Amino acid sequence: MKRRIAPRRWVRRVVQLVFLTLFVGLVLATRPVPGQLPSDWLKVFFFFDPLILVLTGIAAWGIPTLALLGIVTLVVTALLGRVFCGWICPLGTVHAMTGWALDKVQKAKPGRDIWSPWQKTKYYVLIAALVMALFGGHWITIFDPLVLFYRTLTTALIPSGQWAIESGATAIYKANPRIGSFAVTDLSEPVYRYFRDHVFVIPKQAFLGTGPITLFFVVIVAANAYRRRFWCRYLCPLGALLGWAAKWPILRRAVTADQCNECGLCTTACHGASAVGQGTGWKPSECFVCLNCSTSCRRDACAFTFQPLVWKKEPPVSPVGLTRRGILWAGLGGLTGLALFRATPQGRASIYHPRLIRPPGARPEPEFLARCTACGMCMKVCPTGGLQPAITEAGLEGIFTPHLVPLIGYCDYTCTLCGHVCPTEAIRPLLEEEKHQIKIGLAAFDTTRCIPYVYGRNCVVCEEHCPIPDKAIYCVPVEIELRDGKKRVIQQPRVDPEKCIGCGVCEYVCPLDDAPGIRVMSTNETRHVRHQPILPESDAEFDLPY
Numbered sequence: 001m002k003r004r005i006a007p008r009r010w011v012r013r014v015v016q017l018v019f020l021t022l023f024v025g026l027v028l029a030t031r032p033v034p035g036q037l038p039s040d041w042l043k044v045f046f047f048f049d050p051l052i053l054v055l056t057g058i059a060a061w062g063i064p065t066l067a068l069l070g071i072v073t074l075v076v077t078a079l080l081g082r083v084f085c086g087w088i089c090p091l092g093t094v095h096a097m098t099g100w101a102l103d104k105v106q107k108a109k110p111g112r113d114i115w116s117p118w119q120k121t122k123y124y125v126l127i128a129a130l131v132m133a134l135f136g137g138h139w140i141t142i143f144d145p146l147v148l149f150y151r152t153l154t155t156a157l158i159p160s161g162q163w164a165i166e167s168g169a170t171a172i173y174k175a176n177p178r179i180g181s182f183a184v185t186d187l188s189e190p191v192y193r194y195f196r197d198h199v200f201v202i203p204k205q206a207f208l209g210t211g212p213i214t215l216f217f218v219v220i221v222a223a224n225a226y227r228r229r230f231w232c233r234y235l236c237p238l239g240a241l242l243g244w245a246a247k248w249p250i251l252r253r254a255v256t257a258d259q260c261n262e263c264g265l266c267t268t269a270c271h272g273a274s275a276v277g278q279g280t281g282w283k284p285s286e287c288f289v290c291l292n293c294s295t296s297c298r299r300d301a302c303a304f305t306f307q308p309l310v311w312k313k314e315p316p317v318s319p320v321g322l323t324r325r326g327i328l329w330a331g332l333g334g335l336t337g338l339a340l341f342r343a344t345p346q347g348r349a350s351i352y353h354p355r356l357i358r359p360p361g362a363r364p365e366p367e368f369l370a371r372c373t374a375c376g377m378c379m380k381v382c383p384t385g386g387l388q389p390a391i392t393e394a395g396l397e398g399i400f401t402p403h404l405v406p407l408i409g410y411c412d413y414t415c416t417l418c419g420h421v422c423p424t425e426a427i428r429p430l431l432e433e434e435k436h437q438i439k440i441g442l443a444a445f446d447t448t449r450c451i452p453y454v455y456g457r458n459c460v461v462c463e464e465h466c467p468i469p470d471k472a473i474y475c476v477p478v479e480i481e482l483r484d485g486k487k488r489v490i491q492q493p494r495v496d497p498e499k500c501i502g503c504g505v506c507e508y509v510c511p512l513d514d515a516p517g518i519r520v521m522s523t524n525e526t527r528h529v530r531h532q533p534i535l536p537e538s539d540a541e542f543d544l545p546y
Contacts, residue, residue, distance in 0.1 A: 009295050012086070016093040023090035023146075027153045030421060031201045032383035038421045040066060043377070045090075046423035050074045050245075051144050051238040052373060056424050058133035060370040064425050077242045081249040085232060085239055086271060086288030091145040092232055096271065098221050099228040106225075113267050114275050115283055119233050123322055126240035128334030136366060137338040139397050141373040144238055145231075148217070151400060154376035155207040155389060156214040162200045165192060202385055206408075209389040209400065229271050233286070243285035243320065251289065252307045253282050259301035266293035266302050285320050341397040352531050354521040356393040357404040357441045357502060360411060361419040361428040364527050365394075371426035374400035378418035378427060384409030386504065387418060402427075404440065406504025406520050407513075411440065413467035413503060441502025442524040442534065443472070443495050450517030452492045456480050462506035462518050463493055472499035473506060497524065497534040 023045055030042050043066075046052055053070030057063050073084055085092050129140035141147055169192035177184045196203070223230035232239050267275045270293055274286035294302045345351045349365060359378060362368050379387040379402055386409025389400040402418070404411055413436070419429040430438070443462075451459040463473040475491035482488055495518075502520050510516035524532050 008291050012290060015087050016096065019088045020090045020093045023149070024153065027150060027158070027380065028199055030377055030380045032381055032415070032417055038381060038417060042421060043423040045146050045150075046373075046375065048073050049144065049146050049238065051241050052141060052147075052424065054241065055129060055133045055138055055141055056371055056373075058130065059136050059138040060367060060424075062371075062425075064423070067424070073242075074245045077245040077249075079249055080251045081246045081284055081287055081289045082239070082242045082272070083289045084242060085236075086290040089145055089232075089238075091149040092229070092288075094149070094221065095224055095229045095232060098224045099271075102225055102228075113228070113270050113273050115273050115286060116233075117321070119273065119286060120320060120322060120326070121234050122236055122240040123243065123320060124326055124330035124333075125235065126237045126244075127327055127330040128337065129237055131331045131334035132338045135335070135338055136370045137334075137341065137397065138370045138372065139338075139341065140237055142400055143235070144373065145236055146238075147373045147375045151374060151376040151389075152213055152217040154380045156210045156217070158200070159206050159210070162195075162205060165195050165200075166204070202383065205385045207379065207385075207388055208405065208408075209391045212391075213389070213400065227273075229288075232271070232288070233273055246284050246287070247319075249284050250306050250308050251304055252284065253287065253293065254303055254305045254307070255282075256301045256303075259299050260297075261299065261301075263298075265296045265298065269293070269296050283320065338397075341395065344395055346395050347397060352522055352528070353393045354523070355403070355405075356390065356398075357406075357504070357520060357522050358525070358527070359387060359402055359404065359418045359427050360435050360438045360440050360501075361416070361430045362440075362527060363426060363428065365398075368426050369394075369398055369401070371424040372398075372401045372422075373424060373426075374402075375423065376400075376402075377421040377423065378402050381417045381421050382409065383412055383415055383417070384508075386410050386508075404504055404520075406507035407516070408508075410504040410508040411502075413505075436501070437526075439501045439524050439526045441504070441520045441522050442497055443500050443502065443504075443506050443518055443520045444523075445493060445495065445518050446516075449512055449515055450493070451511070452478075452490050453517070456482065456488065456490060458490050459511065460491055460493065461509050461511060465505050465509045467503060467505055468499050468501070470499065472496050472501070493518075500524075 026042050026045065030038065040047075047064075047066045047069045050070035050073045053063060053067050056067065077084060125140070125143075132139060142151075169188050172184055172188045220231045220235075227233065267273075271290045272286045272288040274283045274288075275281060275293070276283060289304065291304060294304060296302075341347050346353060358365075358368065363371065374389070376389070379389065386404050386406065387402045388405045388408060390398050390403045391400075393403055394401055414432055416430045416432055416435050419425075419427040422429075445453070447453040451457055460475060463471060463475055466473045473493050473495055475493050477489050478492045479487055479489050502522075502525065504520045506518045507516045507520050510518055522531065524534050526532075
């Protein structure tokens with residue numbers, strides 16, 4: 001006879017779905033709203049993430065005050081075990097749902113799922129990350145489960161859904177199918193307008209680097225076919241940090257020895273593979289407190305109880321078992337990895353990538369990389385869609401971090417949203433007046449492409465759209481000779497380096513869509529003192545010794 005699912009298991013599933021829905025809802029709510037700054041509630045999951053707290057604190061020696069809420073997660077974990085992994089983590093819920101679906105599809109007889117030494121891998125990954133952080137490397141946070149899931153939703157899943165809804169609604173509108181007297185557009189158009197106006201907001205938002213971001217997400221989710229919650233068990237750095245915190249929780253698994261016949265049923269549904277053999281052996285550092293073991297036991301021999309006097313070591317607890325040699329190699333691996341990142345000229349800040357245009361308020365590159373998690377919040381809230389994940393522009397250490405791509409979207413002159421949503425303040429929150437004083441790059445005309453220079457025809461689109469009140473782009477009348485020998489006066493545009501802030505509007509609106517006649521480079525950005533070759537005009541004037 002098939003056993004009914006215990007109520008406490010349904011409670012856990014409901015809680016997981018609530019937190020997953022809340023997480024996705026906050027992602028969707030992270031969007032530009034005219035006249036409003038984004039709420040700190042949009043960043044609440046990242047504030048409670050202790051991995052971001054620890055690595056940012058070590059690497060950058062500075063964290064936002066609200067990020068200290070990550071200590072709450074560590075304290076709860078120390079008392080109750082890895083409840084965050086089993087009940088709250090949205091990516092963990094995705095893995096759990098995938099495992100449940102695979103169980104239905106594969107229909108394989110459940111086997112005994114006990115602890116494997118390979119589960120120590122995540123602890124060595126965390127040790128390598130901590131060593132990197134000691135020397136200013138923040139790279140490993142791109143694998144933080146909250147960051148990873150947020151970035152995937154922002155750059156891949158939501159834009160894909162937006163394209164599907166927009167394309168589907170457009171196809172239905174053009175075909176205008178009818179069922180009797182009922183027009184399908186009467187249903188599809190309100191749905192489309194709702195998503196357009198209240199969910200997606202930014203039309204046709206799309207991101208570079210979607211391929212590798214999606215591929216990595218698909219791989220770690222598909223790995224559940226090999227081992228349920230593979231990512232959580234073997235690789236998750238946040239899980240490793242919480243595993244250390246959960247070494248001696250007061251909520252502990254207790255097994256009644258005279259009732260347990262070591263049948264192993266408790267190991268068939270264990271999400272974290274925390275059991276050591278088929279009996280009382282248990283590793284709290286691996287346990288997700290999913291309660292599956294206690295609900296699977298047909299003799300009611302297994303249960304979770306509060307054991308405040310943890311020093312009595314009852315019930316039996318097995319340590320993680322990290323070796324000194326493994327710790328040493330992990331530390332050397334982290335140090336070697338960071339050394340390889342910094343071995344390139346760009347990694348040593350001896351050169352500047354011309355297209356690495358950071359958002360206004362971004363800190364100097366070393367400090368920026370020591371804080372940025374590549375979560376994608378700034379990209380999600382950018383009203384023009386111009387902030388994109390870096391692929392090669394910032395080197396491997398800066399992969400998926402934000403940079404402006406003017407061909408896709410420009411930096412709105414009045415917008416300061418990116419700095420206000422950044423959970424680690426890698427992008428400083430600015431007032432609008434402060435932003436206007438910051439230069440993120442410098443525009444320059446390509447005289448082999450610009451229409452007035454090459455084709456002898458007037459085009460003042462860039463000048464018209466320049467948002468600077470007294471215009472960073474101005475025009476100079478120039479007389480040219482046409483093919484038939486006639487003369488014509490055209491307006492040739494110029495850039496005033498004193499006024500240009502590098503917002504990219506000019507490149508975005510240039511009629512030459514493939515290779516614009518004006519391009520914005522990272523030259524002259526305020527955040528780098530050595531990257532400002534255009535001296536102020538007053539400093540450039542001096543007497544030459546003739």
